Amino acid sequence: MAKNYQFYINGEWRESRSKESISILSPYLREEIGHVQAISQDEVDEAINGAKLAQKEWSQLSVRARGEYLYRWANELLAMKNEIAQSIMEEVGKTFNDAVKEVERTADFIQYTIEEATHMQGESMLGENFPGGNRSKIAVTHRVPLGVILAISPFNYPVNLSAAKIAPSLIVGNAVIFKPATQGAISGVKMIEALHKTGLPKGVLNLVTGRGSVIGDYLVEHPDIDMISFTGGTETGQHIAKISNMIPLVMELGGKDPAIVREDADLVFTSKQIISGAYSYSGQRCTAIKRVLVNETVADELVSLLKEEIESLTVGSPEENNIIVPLIDDKSADFVQGLIDDALEKEATLVVGNKREGNLIYPTLLDNITTDMRVAWEEPFGPVLPIIRVKSDKEAITLANASKFGLQASVFTKDINKAFTIAPQIEAGSVQINGRTERGPDHFPFIGIKGSGMGTQGIKRSIEAMTREKVTIINIYE
Numbered sequence: 141m142a143k144n145y146q147f148y149i150n151g152e153w154r155e156s157r158s159k160e161s162i163s164i165l166s167p168y169l170r171e172e173i174g175h176v177q178a179i180s181q182d183e184v185d186e187a188i189n190g191a192k193l194a195q196k197e198w199s200q201l202s203v204r205a206r207g208e209y210l211y212r213w214a215n216e217l218l219a220m221k222n223e224i225a226q227s228i229m230e231e232v233g234k235t236f237n238d239a240v241k242e243v244e245r246t247a248d249f250i251q252y253t254i255e256e257a258t259h260m261q262g263e264s265m266l267g268e269n270f271p272g273g274n275r276s277k278i279a280v281t282h283r284v285p286l287g288v289i290l291a292i293s294p295f296n297y298p299v300n301l302s303a304a305k306i307a308p309s310l311i312v313g314n315a316v317i318f319k320p321a322t323q324g325a326i327s328g329v330k331m332i333e334a335l336h337k338t339g340l341p342k343g344v345l346n347l348v349t350g351r352g353s354v355i356g357d358y359l360v361e362h363p364d365i366d367m368i369s370f371t372g373g374t375e376t377g378q379h380i381a382k383i384s385n386m387i388p389l390v391m392e393l394g395g396k397d398p399a400i401v402r403e404d405a406d407l408v409f410t411s412k413q414i415i416s417g418a419y420s421y422s423g424q425r426c427t428a429i430k431r432v433l434v435n436e437t438v439a440d441e442l443v444s445l446l447k448e449e450i451e452s453l454t455v456g457s458p459e460e461n462n463i464i465v466p467l468i469d470d471k472s473a474d475f476v477q478g479l480i481d482d483a484l485e486k487e488a489t490l491v492v493g494n495k496r497e498g499n500l501i502y503p504t505l506l507d508n509i510t511t512d513m514r515v516a517w518e519e520p521f522g523p524v525l526p527i528i529r530v531k532s533d534k535e536a537i538t539l540a541n542a543s544k545f546g547l548q549a550s551v552f553t554k555d556i557n558k559a560f561t562i563a564p565q566i567e568a569g570s571v572q573i574n575g576r577t578e579r580g581p582d583h584f585p586f587i588g589i590k591g592s593g594m595g596t597q598g599i600k601r602s603i604e605a606m607t608r609e610k611v612t613i614i615n616i617y618e
């Protein structure tokens with residue numbers, strides 16, 4: 141019988157008083173792999189009240205003392221690496237190798253977070269530097285925690301994107317309410333089992349499980365939540381931004397990252413970057429390359445190179461480390477198929493793909509995409525890549541910026557002057573020159589603008605986002 145996973149509140153593992161649970165189906169085994177608790181609003185209140193109380197003492201510890209718990213967490217995660225990776229694989233259909241990498245990356249993330257926080261210093265300012273001021277007034281500024289942070293994560297990196305919110309929150313003295321994606325909650329439970337083993341004080345971290353559509357608004361609107369760090373879809377993020385109280389928000393949302401390919405690009409290198417950017421984990425990455433804007437003079441050659449690469453991609457179960465794996469659920473596969481069908485009805489050219497077995501969509505490349513086709517603008521979160529042929533850099537930039545999203549973009553060219561002319565004109569949080577779009581390394585700032593989010597993640601920026609400045613002014617008697 142599938143295991144029943146408990147939720148974690150005030151240092152204890154519990155079953156919900158609601159007596160309700162949610163069945164988790166594996167996207168590729170297509171069978172139930174466990175149940176998570178559908179907790180009640182009373183239990184949400186209990187978790188937040190406990191967090192609020194626990195935060196007071198937790199914030200009094202030194203950064204080094206808090207860091208000791210987090211170092212142990214990183215070590216426990218590594219000790220449970222295979223078990224957690226197995227969960228990630230079964231629950232979200234990521235290959236075992238990638239799931240292991242996700243756990244290792246998370247341990248690195250936590251360790252770097254501790255080191256970064258340990259080296260962050262405040263500043264002092266002399267009053268005399270402002271007209272009319274004098275030396276007897278000195279401001280000392282340092283960062284203080286915000287209180288209780290609500291961390292909401294998506295399914296696709298159930299461990300890494302969760303820890304990327306939890307570790308920066310905890311190291312600076314916040315308490316956390318962690319709401320994992322329901323499809324991803326078992327992996328969330330496992331990573332918190334590792335944290336529990338560190339002896340973390342009760343209430344500092346609480347794991348609440350239940351459908352976002354049921355407990356999400358209640359969590360977001362709760363008066364004792366002091367900041368929300370959210371990663372997920374644009375619609376969910378926009379909804380949260382509308383209903384939340386006047387508290388800081390960091391939102392990392394969807395994307396439609398373009399790869400702009402100039403006529404002078406190294407096409408062999410570029411095609412490999414595009415393939416890995418677009419198709420890894422079947423395109424279920426916010427930073428996946430989701431459209432190619434290629435100069436028409438090199439389009440035929442690029443398409444032929446991409447086709448060749450796609451034909452060598454392995455397709456099937458994540459247990460055999462295939463690149464293309466079944467999508468998270470049937471609904472997502474239907475959505476991707478809808479984008480393909482719409483483009484083909486409007487006379488896009490099918491280069492390769494458009495084959496489907498249930499929620500397994502084969503890698504699909506569509507050429508001659510025009511702006512009336514949905515796939516030119518919508519985020520598939522699946523293995524389909526549209527090629528839009530352009531006449532000039534100017535047209536590529538205009539199309540890149542016509543998207544409602546603004547996460548990342550890539551520019552492929554051998555002309556570094558052109559690259560640096562194009563990059564500033566692109567409306568995106570980051571522009572990669574001659575590289576695929578991606579979030580890592582994790583200490584780099586990671587920014588979504590427009591429909592792709594608000595605020596900045598990346599280790600130091602996340603720490604800053606989860607703290608505020610506090611100024612103490614010394615007035616020296618003469």
Ligand SMILES: NC(=O)C1=CN([C@@H]2O[C@H](COP(=O)(O)OP(=O)(O)OC[C@H]3O[C@@H](n4cnc5c(N)ncnc54)[C@H](OP(=O)(O)O)[C@@H]3O)[C@@H](O)[C@H]2O)C=CC1
Binds near residue numbers: 592
């Ligand atoms: N920019 C970035 O860094 C990233 C962006 N994404 C984006 O996320 C999307 C895919 O992830 P997916 O998990 O499907 O995204 P969703 O927006 O469906 O869910 C994200 C999280 O929000 C929760 N949620 C749902 N409704 C509410 C609500 N009303 N209040 C509070 N929380 C709620 C979900 O819970 P539940 O699961 O219970 O519904 C889940 O934990 C894609 O659009 C992708 O681009 C993904 C990763 C990174």
Ligand SMILES: O=C(O)[C@H](O)COP(=O)(O)O
Binds near residue numbers: 297
């Ligand atoms: O959720 C996502 O898709 C990630 O934030 C992207 O991370 P990656 O670029 O490291 O895959």
